[in-house]
Amino acid sequence: MNRSLLGRVTTFLFSFYVLAFGIFYLASALRFTSDLVLPSLRWTYALDSAFILFIDYLLPVHAAAIAVAASLASGREPGRAPGEARPFNKLVGSSLVLFLLLAVAYTLVFEITYPAARRRLVDLQQVTTLARQLRAQSETAERSRDYRTSLGLVNRYLAIDPSNRDMRDRKASLESLAAHQEAPPPARRPAGEQAGSLLDAQALITRARDYYRQGDWFSAHYYAQQASLLDPRRSDATLLAAQASEEMTEAATPGRGKDVEGTELFRQKRDAYLLLSEGDYIQAYYSFLKLAALYPQDRDIRINLERAGQAVQSVSFFLDEAQRIESLPGVDHILFLNSSGADGMEAVSIGRMVQAREGTYFLDVEAVRYDAAGRVAWHFTAPYGKMLGGTIVMRCIDRNAPGVQAVPVYSQGSRPPQEAALLRVQPTEDEMRFLSAQQDALANAGPVELWRMRSSLGSFGLSRGALSVELIMKLVMPFAFLILSLFALPFGWAFRARSVNGPSGLAVLLVPLVPLVLSVLTLLFVYAHRVILGFVVLAFGFTAAVVAGAALEFLLLVSALIVLAGQSAS
Amino acid sequence: MKEPLKLPFVFLFLLLCVTVILAALDLFASWGLSDSAAVPLGLTYVLQHFPGAALAVLIPAVVVSVVLIGFRMMHRPFSRLLGFLIVLVVGYIVLVNGMMWLSTLSEKARQAPLAAGQYLQPRTFVRLGNTVINPAVVAGDTLGGVLVYESTNAPSASLPAPGAPPDTIAVYSGARASSGDGSLTVTLPGGRQITGSPQVSRSTVFSPDIVSALFLRDIDTLNGDFQRLRDTALPEFFAAAFALVFLCAASLVFLRLTRWPLANVMLLLIAARAYFLLYHALATRLAPAVSGAVTDPALARLFPSASFVVLGIVLLLVDIIFIPPKRWMEAA
Numbered sequence: 001m002n003r004s005l006l007g008r009v010t011t012f013l014f015s016f017y018v019l020a021f022g023i024f025y026l027a028s029a030l031r032f033t034s035d036l037v038l039p040s041l042r043w044t045y046a047l048d049s050a051f052i053l054f055i056d057y058l059l060p061v062h063a064a065a066i067a068v069a070a071s072l073a074s075g076r077e078p079g080r081a082p083g084e085a086r087p088f089n090k091l092v093g094s095s096l097v098l099f100l101l102l103a104v105a106y107t108l109v110f111e112i113t114y115p116a117a118r119r120r121l122v123d124l125q126q127v128t129t130l131a132r133q134l135r136a137q138s139e140t141a142e143r144s145r146d147y148r149t150s151l152g153l154v155n156r157y158l159a160i161d162p163s164n165r166d167m168r169d170r171k172a173s174l175e176s177l178a179a180h181q182e183a184p185p186p187a188r189r190p191a192g193e194q195a196g197s198l199l200d201a202q203a204l205i206t207r208a209r210d211y212y213r214q215g216d217w218f219s220a221h222y223y224a225q226q227a228s229l230l231d232p233r234r235s236d237a238t239l240l241a242a243q244a245s246e247e248m249t250e251a252a253t254p255g256r257g258k259d260v261e262g263t264e265l266f267r268q269k270r271d272a273y274l275l276l277s278e279g280d281y282i283q284a285y286y287s288f289l290k291l292a293a294l295y296p297q298d299r300d301i302r303i304n305l306e307r308a309g310q311a312v313q314s315v316s317f318f319l320d321e322a323q324r325i326e327s328l329p330g331v332d333h334i335l336f337l338n339s340s341g342a343d344g345m346e347a348v349s350i351g352r353m354v355q356a357r358e359g360t361y362f363l364d365v366e367a368v369r370y371d372a373a374g375r376v377a378w379h380f381t382a383p384y385g386k387m388l389g390g391t392i393v394m395r396c397i398d399r400n401a402p403g404v405q406a407v408p409v410y411s412q413g414s415r416p417p418q419e420a421a422l423l424r425v426q427p428t429e430d431e432m433r434f435l436s437a438q439q440d441a442l443a444n445a446g447p448v449e450l451w452r453m454r455s456s457l458g459s460f461g462l463s464r465g466a467l468s469v470e471l472i473m474k475l476v477m478p479f480a481f482l483i484l485s486l487f488a489l490p491f492g493w494a495f496r497a498r499s500v501n502g503p504s505g506l507a508v509l510l511v512p513l514v515p516l517v518l519s520v521l522t523l524l525f526v527y528a529h530r531v532i533l534g535f536v537v538l539a540f541g542f543t544a545a546v547v548a549g550a551a552l553e554f555l556l557l558v559s560a561l562i563v564l565a566g567q568s569a570s
Numbered sequence: 571m572k573e574p575l576k577l578p579f580v581f582l583f584l585l586l587c588v589t590v591i592l593a594a595l596d597l598f599a600s601w602g603l604s605d606s607a608a609v610p611l612g613l614t615y616v617l618q619h620f621p622g623a624a625l626a627v628l629i630p631a632v633v634v635s636v637v638l639i640g641f642r643m644m645h646r647p648f649s650r651l652l653g654f655l656i657v658l659v660v661g662y663i664v665l666v667n668g669m670m671w672l673s674t675l676s677e678k679a680r681q682a683p684l685a686a687g688q689y690l691q692p693r694t695f696v697r698l699g700n701t702v703i704n705p706a707v708v709a710g711d712t713l714g715g716v717l718v719y720e721s722t723n724a725p726s727a728s729l730p731a732p733g734a735p736p737d738t739i740a741v742y743s744g745a746r747a748s749s750g751d752g753s754l755t756v757t758l759p760g761g762r763q764i765t766g767s768p769q770v771s772r773s774t775v776f777s778p779d780i781v782s783a784l785f786l787r788d789i790d791t792l793n794g795d796f797q798r799l800r801d802t803a804l805p806e807f808f809a810a811a812f813a814l815v816f817l818c819a820a821s822l823v824f825l826r827l828t829r830w831p832l833a834n835v836m837l838l839l840i841a842a843r844a845y846f847l848l849y850h851a852l853a854t855r856l857a858p859a860v861s862g863a864v865t866d867p868a869l870a871r872l873f874p875s876a877s878f879v880v881l882g883i884v885l886l887l888v889d890i891i892f893i894p895p896k897r898w899m900e901a902a
Contacts, residue, residue, distance in 0.1 A: 534599075
């Protein structure tokens with residue numbers, strides 16, 4: 001009974017933390033059902049699930065540990081007579097420092113580790129869903145005697161769940177069946193595909209020289225570069241491209257006697273053309289499109305817009321890339337308003353987004369443009385997409401079979417051919433992670449992420465009020481942690497056992513009641529915060545809510561310190 | 571011996587503070603959930619709706635105040651019988667009078683049925699069951715340019731042959747919205763209806779965690795029953811109010827149960843929470859069974875309250891028989 005208060009609090013905190021985590025881990029492992037996650041992922045799931053529960057209920061566990069520790073302290077210190085007790089503020093001084101340090105640690109875990117664990121849990125469930133789909137599809141393919149397809153699907157299943165003995169056995173049997181099956185028929189070619197007209201390098205150089213003589217530096221550079229690509233040994237093509245480039249730079253540089261407006265226009269055309277020549281076809285296309293709207297009569301712009309449009313149509317990615325990422329975890333059911341204005345709005349739905357090393361890929365892309373009267377300008381669906389510079393490219397080609405491709409299918413309306421397989425999207429990949437139509441997407445975001453994206457996410461169709469409250473609540477939680485620590489200490493101290501023999505053994509058995517009761521109280525405390533801050537957000541806006549939140553926490557902190565200071569050591 | 575004289579006033583002061591705090595929270599939430607899209611929050615609104623909010627929180631306020639006054643009695647002990655009687659009489663008078671007067675005052679501010687505008691905002695997604703909708707225009711209950719999104723369970727793990735995935739988005743020229751009993755129905759052209767409890771910004775803003783939600787549900791059950799009794803059978807209402815305050819006052823025995831005050835406080839708090847849960851279980855599960863077994867409907871209505879009285883008597887007997895009279899003096 002005569003250990004220092006800090007030592008007692010530390011011991012109880014450690015014991016309560018370990019016990020709580022152990023109980024949550026056990027509960028998660030026992031509650032585990034293979035309906036939710038593959039059996040092979042059981043322990044990973046239990047660990048993440050236990051961690052999430054631990055953080056969700058850390059406030060009552062933490063407060064209970066402090067209250068019990070303070071309640072079991074005697075107030076007398078070693079080597080001091082009963083009448084010589086130090087003032088209470090001296091007894092608790094070092095405990096307050098501990099609370100501050102723990103509040104900092106809680107902030108870091110709450111900001112970084114907790115959202116990551118929540119995302120991992122969602123990933124595990126998605127991977128399981130996909131594995132089950134692959135298994136069902138492979139069984140369907142096997143029943144229809146398509147052993148090669150079935151084997152491919154089994155291989156993709158095993159990439160997710162390699163220890164599954166049933167599937168490994170099925171793989172072995174399918175390998176022998178597929179070996180006796182005929183090779184698949186050659187891939188189909190798309191109807192109406194036209195062979196492009198080919199020119200040899202010499203003809204291209206001749207054309208480039210003609211344009212150079214006419215002072216059309218863009219066309220001269222374009223054809224010289226084409227010739228150089230076709231035959232890299234032609235140094236004359238490289239030289240001509242360099243000369244045209246110099247002329248462009250000169251024409252785009254302001255100088256004495258030059259028309260300022262004309263020079264500026266040329267600089268803009270040159271910048272857009274550089275994007276095209278460097279292979280950034282999509283950005284080049286949109287840059288020229290913007291310029292064409294401003295200068296519809298400009299010949300350079302018109303011609304280069306046509307070139308960029310042709311180049312854009314060649315932008316694509318490989319089908320096997322998209323299929324490979326299907327087995328990776330991602331974000332499901334993304335839904336957002338892409339743009340909205342007086343002329344109409346675009347809504348985009350994405351079945352799944354996967355961020356891989358090779359880039360960001362999308363499955364089941366769907367978009368619709370409509371106006372306020374519900375008139376649809378266009379509406380398409382595409383099986384795959386890949387993000388390239390803020391644009392989703394949806395032309396997906398087979399690496400080995402020319403002509404096999406997946407492109408958007410328009411159910412209503414159409415768009416210009418050069419744009420038909422592209423969709424420029426407003427949100428970034430990071431923002432899209434929080435645009436999932438699944439209800440708890442925002443809970444997976446850390447406060448810093450929410451702060452950064454708050455204004456932009458609101459314009460994509462998410463409720464600004466809900467976003468603001470979610471953000472403020474995340475900011476408030478570390479303060480709530482500290483304040484509850486400060487309230488728990490005098491609470492336990494005020495109700496400490498004062499009799500000579502201390503609490504009875506039977507009473508100590510009631511210790512598990514403390515976190516149970518405090519969980520109700522702390523959650524009501526947090527809910528009261530939500531109601532007050534939610535009200536201020538709806539009534540006065542985000543800034544006022546931040547100020548109100550800060551004022552509320554200050555008030556509570558001062559109250560907690562006053563209550564703490566009011567305790568007697570005797 | 572001044573403490574028994576001071577106690578009723580301290581109890582009333584605590585009750586007033588707790589009621590004001592809880593009523594303010596209730597007012598904030600109800601304005602945000604029901605009126606914020608249509609009515610600005612001003613002094614008139616607060617004056618009109620505060621009695622209703624106070625009425626809604628009066629029962630939990632009385633229970634919380636009994637617990638808090640128990641803490642004071644623990645630190646400044648005197649005759650436990652006198653303490654019990656003071657809490658019982660003051661609590662009962664406040665609860666009965668409060669519910670009757672506040673009911674009269676709150677009648678002036680009856681809530682108008684919610685318009686669709688409370689739930690729907692242009693360019694903001696609203697979830698209705700498994701469907702998400704987004705109107706481009708909201709004019710009263712008429713919607714224009716309505717986007718409807720229905721997700722499939724999971725994205726199609728496409729077979730090697732590419733194909734267009736099924737549509738998840740549909741756009742309609744207009745729709746009509748109607749609301750009632752907390753649910754929203756959107757009727758699309760062609761007669762198709764989408765109905766559900768709307769998960770809108772405001773309900774997301776004020777959505778409680780599961781533990782708090784269950785507590786609020788139990789409070790609602792108790793409140794609803796008490797208000798029904800007050801409006802239909804006044805003697806039964808008096809009996810029910812007495813039963814509740816009697817049980818709470820008798821529960822102060824928990825504060826003397828062991829030699830460890832913290833454990834006693836925890837027992838009292840968990841008992842206070844459990845009474846709401848017990849009432850909900852008795853009223854929603856056991857009372858219908860009892861009404862089938864007995865012929866007098868008043869007996870069935872009073873079944874939860876009668877259970878409270880029996881439980882209170884048991885606690886009083888435990889206090890008299892098992893708890894040493896000087897337990898509080900030892901702990902103080």
